[in-house]
């Protein structure tokens with residue numbers, strides 16, 4: 001450090017001070033830098049100070065070891081003293097948002113293959129909630145029971161339930177889980193007054209630009225499009241209230 005301050009560092013903005021300071025002064029300033037910034041780092045570079053808006057941060061001292069990495073966050077709970085257990089709880093509740101996890105022993109699997117979607121916390125749109133015993137979505141996942149479907153309509157039913165129900169819901173309302181989130185919402189197929197079979201087949205084949213309604217012409221052949229359309233006409237359009 002004395003050499004750097006005396007001669008400067010080549011190819012950097014750090015100038016040499018040999019013409020400005022004598023050897024004793026250079027020694028003093030280096031001593032100060034070492035003492036103030038290197039040895040007492042924790043005190044001089046502290047973040048949680050009153051001036052920074054964190055008065056009395058010492059009251060959280062039991063959580064400090066988890067913030068500094070002194071105690072790995074995944075240390076078995078039983079191995080912690082009661083005070084450390086409290087500290088860990090405090091850390092998890094109030095500090096981890098910024099401190100992430102200072103240190104863990106076992107990194108674990110880097111990627112968790114489980115899909116995470118909103119809302120989190122294990123909510124499922126299929127499980128009735130404990131309070132109302134209802135689920136607003138899964139009621140729309142029930143396939144309508146229809147008597148006497150023709151062979152073509154039956155084929156259409158299979159195709160519809162496999163390809164379209166994902167967005168339009170099994171009952172055609174578009175009020176299932178996915179449909180509720182799409183913008184614009186999938187068309188309620190039960191409310192398509194005046195929809196003609198021919199126009200329906202064109203929409204299915206070409207999709208609707210600027211919406212999530214896909215073009216199916218490369219997925220379904222003409223007979224399959226006709227079958228889906230027949231099913232939609234019979235079960236949804238013809239049954240409009």
Ligand code: HEC
Pocket residue numbers: 042045046047048049060061063064067068090091094095096097098099
């Ligand atoms: C809003 C964000 C934020 C929260 C919340 C937070 N910290 Fe910090 N903490 C920081 C930052 C930024 C630093 C400075 C990090 C650095 O210098 O590398 C820091 C540094 C520290 C340090 C090192 C000493 C110091 O003051 O710089 C300790 C110990 C610490 N935090 C403990 C905690 C504890 C315990 C909690 C929970 C009660 C907590 N922190 C909550 C942002 C936060």
Ligand code: HEC
Pocket residue numbers: 160163164165166167168182183184185186187189200203204208211212213214216228229232
């Ligand atoms: C990825 C989601 C998605 C899938 C899958 C999907 N649709 Fe759509 N569909 C939409 C959306 C969104 C709209 C509404 C667009 C609008 O009204 O702006 C729509 C609109 C429609 C319309 C109304 C057309 C009109 O002119 O108003 C019909 C009919 C339709 N879809 C049938 C189907 C059929 C049949 C299938 C399966 C072969 C299907 N959709 C698959 C999202 C989807």
